[in-house]
Amino acid sequence: MLYVERLMMSVFRVLHVDDDEAIGDLLETYLEESVDREEFSVTPARSVDEAEAVLDEIDIDCIVCDYQMPGTTGLEFLHRIRDRNPNKPFILFTNKGSADIASEAIEAGVTDYLRKGGGPEQYEVLRVS
Structure with missing residues (x-):
């Protein structure tokens, strides 16, 4: 019981x-305001290098990453994450998608692949993923 409470x-x-x-x-605002959990935190990183530094400092439960990043891609970052932790949930959330990218992401072990949309409905899909 104590473990469950913790x-x-x-x-x-x-x-x-x-x-x-x-x-x-x-x-970040949408997720923090809409999730039914008092203790929920979104840590932003504006580059893969910054994300890797965060991972060295903080225990992260899930990664949500754009596909097109400066100097690399979300898929390249996914490969690095899978080398570090093959079971870490990783969601590729992107505007720059295609069937080839989705297929490669699935082969690389992405937890989910979501396309960014024009409205809040995609953020809702992300929230329940």
Whole structure:
């Protein structure tokens, strides 16, 4: 029972990796305000290098990453994450998608692949993923 209470009280930490600050702020605000969990935190990273530094410092429960990042892609970052932790939930959340990218992401072990949309409905899909 104590273990379950401790799990319920722990902070669920999401690392959101996106170089577009406006999209990052929107997603972070939406998730933090809509999730039915008091202890929920979104940590932003505006580059893969910054994301890797965060991963060295903080225990992250889930990674949400854009596909097109400066100097790399979300898929390349996914490969690095899978080398570090093959079971870490990783959601590729992107505007720059195609069937080839989705297929490659699935082969690489992505937990989910979601396309960014024009309205809040995609953020709702992300929230329940």
